[in-house]
Amino acid sequence: MKINKNVKVLLVGAILTLTVSSLVGCGSKSEEVPKSNESTTQNQEKTYKNISGSEAEKIMKDSNDTLILDVRDAKEYNEGHIVDAINIPVDEVEKRIDELESFKDKTVLVYCKSGKRSITASEILVKNNFKDVSNVEDGVSEYEYDLVEYTDLTASQFEKMISENSDAIILDPRDKKDFSKGHIENSINIPLSEIESRLDELSKDKPVLIYCNVGRKSAEAANILQNNGFSKVYNAIDGVKEYDFKLVK
Known part of the structure; x- marks a missing residue:
C-alpha cells in the first residue's frame, strides 16, 4: 500500500508539473506572436521610382495609358520633346496639379534635361498622391530620344x-x-x-x-x-x- 501511495504522489506531482509548464509555455508563445504590421504600412514613406532612358522608352512603347511629363521650360520644350509629352515647367507643377488630376492612378513618367528638375517634380506628384511616378534619370541631353517640336x-x-x-x-x-x-x-x-x-x-x-x-x-x-x-x-x-x-x- 505504501508503494501505491508513493506512486500516486509521484504521478500527481508529474501531472501538476506538466500542467504548469504548459501554461507558462503558452504564455511565452503568446508574447512572441508578432504584432500587426499595419502601423509600418501606414508609416511607410511614399516615393517614386528612378528609371533609365531605355526603361522609359519600353514603358512608352508598351503602354497607351501613360502620362509623359516634361518639366523643362517652354523654350526647351519647343526645341524638341519626347513624343506625347506634355509640358508643365517644374516651378508650375504645384499650382497646375489640377490639370493632371485624371492621371493620379496612372503611370506618370517625368523627365527634364539632366534628371534634376524631374526629381523635384516627382516629389511634388508623390506628395499630391500620384500613385505610380517614375523619374527618368536620363534627360534629353543624356539619352538619344526621338524628339518632336509640335x-x-x-x-x-x-x-x-x-x-x-x-x-x-x-x-x-x-x-x-x-x-x-x-x-x-x-x-x-x-x-x-x-x-x-x-x-x-x-x-x-x-x-x-x-x-x-x-x-x-x-x-x-x-x-x-x-x-x-x-x-x-x-x-x-x-x-x-x-x-x-x-x-x-
Whole structure:
C-alpha cells in the first residue's frame, strides 16, 4: 500500500508539473506572436521610382495609358520633346496639379534635361498622391530620344485651346467612316493618308489642333505638318475613345 501511495504522489506531482509548464509555455508563445504590421504600412514613406532612358522608352512603347511629363521650360520644350509629352515647367507643377488630376492612378513618367528638375517634380506628384511616378534619370541631353517640336496636350488642355482660339483649324485625320460616327464640332476631316497631298487646305498662320481615336494618327499628322513648315501645331494625346469629348455627327 505504501508503494501505491508513493506512486500516486509521484504521478500527481508529474501531472501538476506538466500542467504548469504548459501554461507558462503558452504564455511565452503568446508574447512572441508578432504584432500587426499595419502601423509600418501606414508609416511607410511614399516615393517614386528612378528609371533609365531605355526603361522609359519600353514603358512608352508598351503602354497607351501613360502620362509623359516634361518639366523643362517652354523654350526647351519647343526645341524638341519626347513624343506625347506634355509640358508643365517644374516651378508650375504645384499650382497646375489640377490639370493632371485624371492621371493620379496612372503611370506618370517625368523627365527634364539632366534628371534634376524631374526629381523635384516627382516629389511634388508623390506628395499630391500620384500613385505610380517614375523619374527618368536620363534627360534629353543624356539619352538619344526621338524628339518632336509640335505641342502635345491632354484632352482638357485641348478643349481649352479650342474654346480660346475661335480661328483654330480642328483637324481629324481618321478615316471618313470614323469621322461620320462622331467628331468634334467644327473639325475638318482629312484622312492621314491624304494630308501631304492636301496641305493647301490648311493655313500656316492659324493654330492647327489635331485629334483622333487614341492619339496615334494625330501624332503622325502633327509630325507631317511640322515637317512641312507648320509651326502652330497641337496634338491631343487623348483621343475620342479615351476621353469624353462632346461629339457631333
